[in-house]
Amino acid sequence: MTESITNSRVFKGLAKFGLPRIIIAAFFLLLLFGTAVLDLGVTSALGNCISRWGMYGILALAMVPSVQCGVGLNFGISLGITTGLLGGLISIQLDIANNPALVAISPTFAVLAAFLAAILMACFFAAVLGYFYGLLLNQVKGSEMTVTTYIGFSMIAFMNIMWTVLPFKSGTLIYPNAGRGIRNQVSLDSSYKGAISNILKFKIGSMTVSTGLILFFLFMCLIVWLFMRSKTGLAMSAVGANPMFARAAGINTNKMRLVGTMFSTVLAAVGIITYSQEYGFFQMYNAPQMMGFISAAAVLIGGASPKRATIFNVLLGTFLFQGIMALGLPVANQLFPGTSLSEILRILISNGIILYALAQTKGGGSRE
Amino acid sequence: MEKTEYVLKMDNIAKQYYGNRVLKGVDLAIKPGEIHALMGENGAGKSTLMNILFGMPVIHSTGGFEGTVEIMGQPANIDSPIKAMDYGIGMVHQEFMLIPGFTVAENIKIGREITTPNLLSRIIGPTLETLDFEAMSRDARKALKTIGLQIEDYIKVAGLPVGYMQFIEIAREIDKTGIKLLVFDEPTAVLAESEAERLLEAMRVIADQGIAIIFITHRLDEVMAVADSMTVLRDGEFVARKEIKDTSVVDIAELMIGRKVEKLVEEEDEDNRVLSDENVAIQLRDYKVDMQGERVKGIDLDIRRGEILGIGGLAGQGKLGIPNGIMGLYPAAGTVTVNGQVLNLDKLGEALRHKIAFVSEDRRGVGLLLEESIEQNIVFSALQTNNRFLKKVAWMQFYDHKSAGRHANDMIGQLDIRCRSSRQPAGRLSGGNQQKVCLARALTLEPEILFVSEPTRGIDIGAKKLVLELLTKLNRETGMTIIIVSSELVELRSIADRIAIVSDGRLACILKPDDSDANFGLAMSGAWKKGGEEES
Numbered sequence: 001m002t003e004s005i006t007n008s009r010v011f012k013g014l015a016k017f018g019l020p021r022i023i024i025a026a027f028f029l030l031l032l033f034g035t036a037v038l039d040l041g042v043t044s045a046l047g048n049c050i051s052r053w054g055m056y057g058i059l060a061l062a063m064v065p066s067v068q069c070g071v072g073l074n075f076g077i078s079l080g081i082t083t084g085l086l087g088g089l090i091s092i093q094l095d096i097a098n099n100p101a102l103v104a105i106s107p108t109f110a111v112l113a114a115f116l117a118a119i120l121m122a123c124f125f126a127a128v129l130g131y132f133y134g135l136l137l138n139q140v141k142g143s144e145m146t147v148t149t150y151i152g153f154s155m156i157a158f159m160n161i162m163w164t165v166l167p168f169k170s171g172t173l174i175y176p177n178a179g180r181g182i183r184n185q186v187s188l189d190s191s192y193k194g195a196i197s198n199i200l201k202f203k204i205g206s207m208t209v210s211t212g213l214i215l216f217f218l219f220m221c222l223i224v225w226l227f228m229r230s231k232t233g234l235a236m237s238a239v240g241a242n243p244m245f246a247r248a249a250g251i252n253t254n255k256m257r258l259v260g261t262m263f264s265t266v267l268a269a270v271g272i273i274t275y276s277q278e279y280g281f282f283q284m285y286n287a288p289q290m291m292g293f294i295s296a297a298a299v300l301i302g303g304a305s306p307k308r309a310t311i312f313n314v315l316l317g318t319f320l321f322q323g324i325m326a327l328g329l330p331v332a333n334q335l336f337p338g339t340s341l342s343e344i345l346r347i348l349i350s351n352g353i354i355l356y357a358l359a360q361t362k363g364g365g366s367r368e
Numbered sequence: 369m370e371k372t373e374y375v376l377k378m379d380n381i382a383k384q385y386y387g388n389r390v391l392k393g394v395d396l397a398i399k400p401g402e403i404h405a406l407m408g409e410n411g412a413g414k415s416t417l418m419n420i421l422f423g424m425p426v427i428h429s430t431g432g433f434e435g436t437v438e439i440m441g442q443p444a445n446i447d448s449p450i451k452a453m454d455y456g457i458g459m460v461h462q463e464f465m466l467i468p469g470f471t472v473a474e475n476i477k478i479g480r481e482i483t484t485p486n487l488l489s490r491i492i493g494p495t496l497e498t499l500d501f502e503a504m505s506r507d508a509r510k511a512l513k514t515i516g517l518q519i520e521d522y523i524k525v526a527g528l529p530v531g532y533m534q535f536i537e538i539a540r541e542i543d544k545t546g547i548k549l550l551v552f553d554e555p556t557a558v559l560a561e562s563e564a565e566r567l568l569e570a571m572r573v574i575a576d577q578g579i580a581i582i583f584i585t586h587r588l589d590e591v592m593a594v595a596d597s598m599t600v601l602r603d604g605e606f607v608a609r610k611e612i613k614d615t616s617v618v619d620i621a622e623l624m625i626g627r628k629v630e631k632l633v634e635e636e637d638e639d640n641r642v643l644s645d646e647n648v649a650i651q652l653r654d655y656k657v658d659m660q661g662e663r664v665k666g667i668d669l670d671i672r673r674g675e676i677l678g679i680g681g682l683a684g685q686g687k688l689g690i691p692n693g694i695m696g697l698y699p700a701a702g703t704v705t706v707n708g709q710v711l712n713l714d715k716l717g718e719a720l721r722h723k724i725a726f727v728s729e730d731r732r733g734v735g736l737l738l739e740e741s742i743e744q745n746i747v748f749s750a751l752q753t754n755n756r757f758l759k760k761v762a763w764m765q766f767y768d769h770k771s772a773g774r775h776a777n778d779m780i781g782q783l784d785i786r787c788r789s790s791r792q793p794a795g796r797l798s799g800g801n802q803q804k805v806c807l808a809r810a811l812t813l814e815p816e817i818l819f820v821s822e823p824t825r826g827i828d829i830g831a832k833k834l835v836l837e838l839l840t841k842l843n844r845e846t847g848m849t850i851i852i853v854s855s856e857l858v859e860l861r862s863i864a865d866r867i868a869i870v871s872d873g874r875l876a877c878i879l880k881p882d883d884s885d886a887n888f889g890l891a892m893s894g895a896w897k898k899g900g901e902e903e904s
Contacts, residue, residue, distance in 0.1 A: 229767040234744075235752055244734040247697055248726065249749040250717020308739070 017303075020356060024301055024320050024349075031327035040330045047207035051197075052322035054213035055278050058220050058271035059291060060298040060318045062264045067299070067309040068228065069260025070240035070253075071137050073354075075292035076148035079133055080126045080268025082159040085282055087122025088273050089182065091115075093170045097191040115195035115277060122269040130265030134258035145306070145358075149292070156289050163284055186282040197278045213278055220270065221311050227263070228311075236260050240307065290350075297321060297350035300357040324349065374438070375400050375548050375580040376421075376457075381435035383416055383427070390416050391433070394606045396599055398549065403571060403581045405591040405598035405612075407624055409682070409857075409892075413604040414584055418551060422452045422459065440548070456548035458541035460555055466533055468526035473501070473508035475525055476540045482507070511543040512536075514577070515570040531563030535570065542574060550574065551582045556590060568594045586682050588617050588893040600624055621889020625857065641674050641844070643865065648705075649673040649817055649849040650694075650724075655702035657686070657693030664689040665873030666702070671817075671851060676843050678864030678881075679853040682892055686873035687853050688729055691819035695719050695726045697734070706817070720753045725815035727806045729822035729853070731799070735806040738795030742787055743776035745794045745805050750812040779808040783838065800831025807835065811842075817849045818842070824859055836863050857888060 014022060036042050059077065066074035096102065096117050102110035133151065140147045164181035168174055172190055173182050187193075194201075199212030227233045238246040239256040246253055272291075276282050299309050302317020325346055332341035376398045383391040391413045398404045408414050419427050420437070423446035427433060437444050439455050446452050466475050482504050483489075483497035508521040517535040519528075525536065534555060541550055552571065556564040571594055575581050583595055591598060592612065600607040600623045607623050650671040657664035664686040671677050681687040693700030696716045704711040706722045719726070728734040737745055750756045751767070757775065759768035776790040783804040787797060794805055803823065810818060820839065824832040840863050842848045854860050860867050861881040869876040869891035876891040 226764070226766065231751065231755070231758060231765060231767075234748070234767060238737060238740075238748060241737045241739060242734075244697070244730075245737055245748075247716060248695060248728060248734050249752050250696070250720045251752060252716055 020353065021301065021303060021316070021320070024324070024353075028320055028323050028327070031324060031331055034331045034335075035327055038331060038334045040334060041206055043205050043207040045327055045330065047209060048326040049319070049323040051208070051210050051213065051278060052326050053319045054197075054210060054217045055275045056271075056294065056298065056322050057217040057314065057318045058267060058274050059295045060302075060314045061217075061220060061224055061311070062267035062271055063295055063299045063304070064224055064228075064264075064309045064311065064314060065236070065260040065267070066264035067304060067306065068233075068240045069236045069257050070243060070307075071134075071148070071257055071261055071264075072144045072306045073292075073296040073299075074148050074261070074264045074268075075145060075296060076133065076152035076155070077264065077268035077271075077292045077295060078152040078288050079129055079155045080265035081272040081288040081291055082155055083125035083129055083265070084122040084269035084272035085159075085284065085288075086125055087120070087269065088118040088276065088282055089168060089173060089186065090121050091118035092173060092186070092188075092191045093168050095170065095191075111192045111195045115192040115273070118192070118273050119270055122273060123266050126266040126269035127262050130262035131258065133265060134261030137261055138254045138257055152292050153289065156286060160285050182284050184284055186284060188277060188280050188282065192277050193280045195277045196274070210278060213274070216274060220267070221314065224263075224267070225311050232256075232259060293350050293354065294321075294346075297353045300353050301349075305357060321349065373399060375440060377438040377441075378417070378421070379436045379438070381417065381420060381433060381437075383420065383433040385430055389604060391420075391604045392606075393435070394601060394604070395609070397609070398580045398582065400548070400580050401575050401578045402597060403575050403583055403595045405583045405585065405595040406601070407585070407591065407598055407620065408601035408607075409624060409855075412601040414601060415553075416604075417601070418459075418553070418582075418584070421446065421457065421551070423448045453544070456544075456546045457551070458544060458547050458549070459551045459553065460534070460537050460541055461553065466525050466536060469524060471522050471524055472512070472519060472536055473505045473521035475536055476508040476511055476521075476543050477504045478540075480544070507543055508539065511539040514542060515539055515573060516566070517570075529563075531559050531566070534559060534563075534567060538567075538570065538574075542579065547579055549580045549582065551584070553584045554586070555583075556585065556587065564590070586893055588620055588890070591620065592617060617890065618886045621893060622884075622886045623889075624893075625885040625889045641847070643672045643675050645670065645672065647673045649707065650851075651703075651705040652690075653703040653705075655690075655693070655700065655704060657689035657698050657700045659686075659689040659692050659698040662686050662689040662692070663873050664693060664700075664870075667870070667873075667875050669868060669875055671849060673849055674843070674847050675865045676839070676850045676852065676863055678860030678867040679851060679870060680855070680857055680860050680867050680888075680892070681870035681876070683855055685871050685892075687855075687870040688821060689873070690870070691726055691821050691851065691853055692728075694724065694819065717753065720749070720813065723814070723816040724819065725749075725810035725813045725817070726819045727803075727810050727821060727823065729825065731802050731806060731826075732795075736794045736802060739793050741791045742780070742785070742794050742797070742805055743772055743790040746776045746779050746790075746808045746812055747772045749809050750814075753813060756812075775812065776808075779812070783808055784834065798827075798831075800827035800835075803827055803831065803835060807838070815848065817851070819851045819853070821853045823852060823854065824856065825854075832859070839863065857892075 032042065035045050062077050062080060063073060066072065091114050097111050097114035099110060102113050137144050137147065168182060173186055175181060175183055196212040196216045197210035201208065201210055201212065228237065235246065235251045236256045236259060238249070239251060239253045243253045246256070272288065298317040298321040299313050300317065301321050302313035302315070304310065304313035304317070328345050332339070332345065374397045376396065378394070378396040381391055381394045382389070394413065394417060396417065406414055420433050428447055437446060444455055446455065467478070470478070482500040484500050486498045489497040505521045512519060512521065515535055515538055517532065517539065519532060525533065541547060555567055559567060568590060571581055571583065585591060595612050597609065597611050599609045600620065602624065648670045652667050652669040655664060655667045661684055667690070679687045679690060689698065692698045693713070694704060694711070696713065696719060700713045704713060706724065709722065711722060712718045732738060747757045751758065757768050757772040758765040773790055779785070780787065780790060785801050785804045785808070787801065794802060797805065823835050823839070836859060839850055839852065843850050852860060852864060864881060866878050867881060868878045869888070871892060871894040876894065879887055879891060
């Protein structure tokens with residue numbers, strides 16, 4: 001009897017899916033059930049899940065190149081995030097969204113142009129910073145994950161100073177009443193809030209679906225997927241899987257690690273702008289500090305390891321993780337009013353899954 | 369207690385690992401104060417025998433061994449290294465087990481510190497007793513004096529020359545009270561010549577005090593110089609026990625290699641190759657490679673176009689460094705000329721561009737992406753080097769799954785790789801099939817020159833034969849120049865046209881496959897005196 005169960009296709013499929021994913025998925029369904037029982041509006045909650053999926057997706061996607069090139073989980077995506085914020089702020093400072101010439105063509109076009117300008121500038125900054133970041137990571141082979149964590153935190157601290165001294169003038173950016181420095185939250189209302197989220201947006205009952213956001217997320221996934229199937233992408237994956245093998249095939253491992261780190265940083269920059277245009281604000285200062293952990297936790301829940309990560313891991317993991325966050329808050333507030341249980345839940349799950357994944361990987365350390 | 373002649377007597381020792389018999393009835397007997405050389409090629413069973421003597425866990429976790437061990441005439445049951453120590457058996461390790469930040473005296477006395485009780489230790493326990501540095505220094509100095517090492521006992525070990533470290537290691541062993549038997553495992557392998565001489569002298573001194581020594585080495589001249597007697601093992605079998613005074617270098621060399629040249633490959637095709645000394649594919653001049661444990665220290669060698677050249681030698685002598693340096697995997701120096709063009713050794717992938725392919729000896733470490741598919745493994749190098757298996761979409765190039773799959777299946781058929789499909793991860797295959805995948809990748813590069821390193825290591829006899837036959841066929845049919853680096857002399861002698869023997873990072877000599885066993889033995893043991901190398 002037991003043999004036929006363990007041999008069955010369903011069992012094998014589940015085993016491949018992995019225990020942590022089964023538990024998290026079950027928890028997700030439990031929360032969904034809770035939402036229904038407590039009458040908190042299942043459809044709007046599901047809509048919330050989907051938009052959070054799109055918001056956090058690209059940030060989680062930033063883990064794929066860094067893991068594949070052998071650097072491991074890039075807890076330092078805050079580097080990319082700060083460059084993303086910088087690009088976003090410059091686009092607001094230039095007031096591209098309200099540029100008369102662009103608005104004359106179409107207001108939507110002006111908003112999109114502002115969004116794209118933000119992304120292009122951010123990508124440039126991210127590529128430059130990512131290059132130096134990659135050079136550094138090549139010097140610390142074997143302990144990248146510790147170093148990325150420190151670099152991430154340091155970058156946030158450094159940019160906290162920069163946000164107060166950079167010569168931004170726009171009223172939407174700096175503190176009012178002749179204050180100095182960027183606001184804690186920069187509203188995107190007058191610039192590119194919903195620039196892509198509003199494209200093809202539709203409503204079913206109380207569920208809002210930001211079609212444009214999801215499409216953009218999937219588009220970024222496609223770009224990463226295609227890159228991974230290019231010559232450079234294949235070489236990069238080989239470097240991550242076995243540096244000596246790659247060297248034997250004449251591949252410069254340091255160069256590939258550099259490419260992976262830069263790509264990861266650029267994706268983080270794109271990710272934060274996409275996130276913010278849906279959210280409606282740029283969250284400045286210490287806000288992005290834990291983004292690296294949230295993103296790493298998401299891909300790990302999706303089944304990635306610190307040595308291997310796929311697009312599927314990103315899609316599944318982000319949905320489950322953010323789904324639990326989206327559903328957890330109302331349910332927790334209903335059951336235990338007045339507590340910040342959902343925040344505790346987030347910290348528990350994200351740190352727990354990171355710890356679990358790191359404990360699962362054997363050996364570790366690079367082979368060079 | 370009857371008086372016994374031998375300190376250690378091991379009788380009819382047999383051991384198998386998972387059905388694979390590695391020792392088949394070996395005897396070993398050593399008298400007090402005797403230096404006894406234990407000799408044999410790699411894999412002859414020397415380390416297994418020593419593991420048994422030391423009661424290493426690897427022996428007992430794999431089902432123990434057969435035969436008896438007697439120490440001072442008493443049956444001994446050594447089932448753990450601690451027991452071995454209690455019996456007075458010590459080992460001088462090949463890699464030094466010393467703590468750099470400790471002084472010489474501390475290293476010698478580690479684990480056996482001399483302590484005096486104090487207030488704290490009376491309350492908490494003996495682990496907190498005060499160290500008696502003076503007594504420890506005294507002991508250390510005594511031990512150092514015994515072996516004739518002039519060094520202060522309070523110096524830190526870090527930064528000392530390698531030779532000194534070896535002596536400190538020895539001093540630690542002889543400082544143990546009641547030591548009766550000391551094992552030296554290739555102690556001179558890491559030493560310079562003058563240091564090695566001093567070590568041999570020290571061994572003599574130790575032996576004169578009545579301590580028996582087992583001396584494991586490949587160097588025949590050293591055996592002749594210090595040993596009193598010797599035991600030769602071959603393929604896990606006991607070959608002979610001889611007194612050194614009754615034998616000669618040539619004798620020992622012959623005993624080690626043995627007459628076991630069998631044709632592994634039947635010569636089917638006609639051999640109509642034309643080899644000439646003028647038509648050179650690769651020329652090495654003063655070629656050096658800095659590969660840990662396989663250092664090449666300056667080799668001049670011409671590899672003729674279209675030949676199968678074997679490179680042999682004992683482990684650690686530098687034969688593996690030769691291909692690894694050419695491929696750019698380890699830093700190399702000197703001049704390497706390929707088809708008349710000088711190879712830039714600092715540039716990774718340069719050899720690949722000169723149509724040189726390489727099958728690594730480290731299959732799982734360097735040779736394969738274990739978690740990727742067989743297909744990926746086969747096409748990878750050719751894709752990266754020659755831009756094959758890519759398809760153009762707009763201005764971009766992407767992996768062409770179709771042509772790669774077709775090629776992989778071709779190769780699977782050609783080389784008879786046993787697998788479920790080309791999408792199976794390479795790590796799941798057996799050793800022989802993994803080796804064929806590595807070969808398939810090298811062949812996909814369509815090389816003119818192929819380096820194959822340890823092609824038959826860890827694969828069964830059937831696969832072995834197939835691989836060797838394939839190499840011969842490639843050589844005969846496509847004129848590919850093939851260089852086989854192997855520790856198995858038998859396979860080199862069965863398919864190579866010439867065999868270069870590397871010893872101590874240098875070329876000892878180039879032999880013909882049908883040269884005598886004695887010549888091979890001499891060359892491999894570094895005792896080859898005629899030929900190109902002058903004595904330094």
